[in-house]
Amino acid sequence: MPRDSLVFNERYTLGVDVAKYKLDCSEVPGRSHWHLRNKPEPVAALVAELLARQAGGTDILVVVEASGGCERLLCEALWEAGIPVHLANPKRARDYAKAIGRLAKTDKVDAAVLASFGQNQRLHLHPTARPDPRLEEIRALVAHRRRLVDEAVARKNALQAAMPDVLRRLVEQELERLTADAQTILDAARDIIASHDDLDTRHAILRGFCGIGPIAAAELIAYLPELGRLDRRQIAAIAGLAPMADDSGKRNGKRFIRGGRPEVRRALYMPAITAMTADPILKAFHQLLIARGKPQKLAITAVMRKLLIHINAACRDSLKAQN
Structure with a gap:
């Protein structure tokens, strides 16, 4: 896809492809490329340079691809310095590369793709919040x-x-x-x-739901901190429990789930199985789906989604009461 057909920001964007021992960097504007060691001293020097740009009034976004923890040193340094950083999903970044015709894959190419990824206004990339330790x-x-x-x-x-x-x-x-x-x-x-009072309150809310034991509660607290802060559709999409349409022309394909956090789905599976037999509301919901001819696997997934929506609503009400 020609560059002129894309809509780009005017901010300074640094794309960083992360490996265990080195960081490949590509900037826009400028289109220069360099690499440095993935060690504290070189990372500190890079952060100092970015801080100098930021002090001069430059709008900065650093785009880093999640790389199995190898990106942690750089991201922590950027968060500590207050420099906006977007932690990109590797699959989404690769799909973007294919969309703009960058089919080759090298560290240099990946860094340039990440920089372009951050520059494209239509993607609406936002800085990633620092994880709660x-x-x-x-x-x-x-x-x-x-x-x-x-x-x-x-x-x-x-x-x-x-x-x-x-x-x-x-x-x-x-x-x-x-x-x-x-x-x-x-x-x-x-x-x-x-x-911690806030976590303990959330734990008590989770344990109040049928089928949610201490293991599922701990996993949901760990893997889904957004509970109560998103609407029902957003929380289902994050968990990978939102049905996706597959229609074309006169064909109405089957809905399916895709993406999301597998850890959340795994944490909800057994509670949903329990709730299907012990919770009156979810039991009736499951029986209704089966009566309509829905496959058992689809019905279980729907119960997982319904259970998650109920949990999210309870957490949202708790947050409102605290405020």
């Missing part, structure tokens, strides 16, 4: 707990097969250790939540 800690705990639970399930499955007695004893010991460690991690996450 409390939620970051809870997120790390519940993510590791999930890995331990997956390992425990593998050990339980292994015990179903025939094996020597000595091996069986070892697997049983591993299973016992994994189970104990998972509980210790959950207790640690609960302690963090209990030590």
Whole structure:
């Protein structure tokens, strides 16, 4: 797509492609490219240069692609300095590259694409808010707990097969250790939540819903901090539970879900299964969908969405009462 057909901002945009050991930078305007080490000293020098530009009245936006945590050093330095940074979704950035005809993929090209991505007015990119360190800690705990639970399930499955007695004893010991460690991690996450009034209030709201236990509550607190601050459609879209249309001409395709946060859907799945049988409202809703001929998988997804909307409304009411 020709550059003239796009609508660009006049602000200074820096696109940064992040790797473990280096940062590739591309700026607009200027179109210059350079790279530096992904270390504290070079990052501090880059931030100082951006601060000097900002002090001179330049509107700045740094666009960084999420890269498995390698971007954390740069983003923390930018947030600390008060420089706007947008943490871009890698898939969205790559789709943009294809849309403007940048099919090649190198670190230099990716940095230039990110700079152009931030310049395009039609995308309405906003600075990413600095993550709450409390939620970051809870997120790390519940993510590791999930890995331990997956390992425990593998050990339980292994015990179903025939094996020597000595091996069986070892697997049983591993299973016992994994189970104990998972509980210790959950207790640690609960302690963090209990030590902060706002998080503890949210935890109490979540536990008040049918099917939401301590595990699901901790995961929803960690992975969905927007609860109560968005409307029903926005919160469903963030979770990846909003049905997407697939119509063309006279064809009305099936609605489907796409994108969103898989951690949130995973946290809501078992509570939705429980609510389908124990919560009168959601049970009736599920039965109505089945009576209309909806597939079971679709009905469960709809119950997850309905449960999330109810939770979001309760959190919104709590926030209003506090204000």
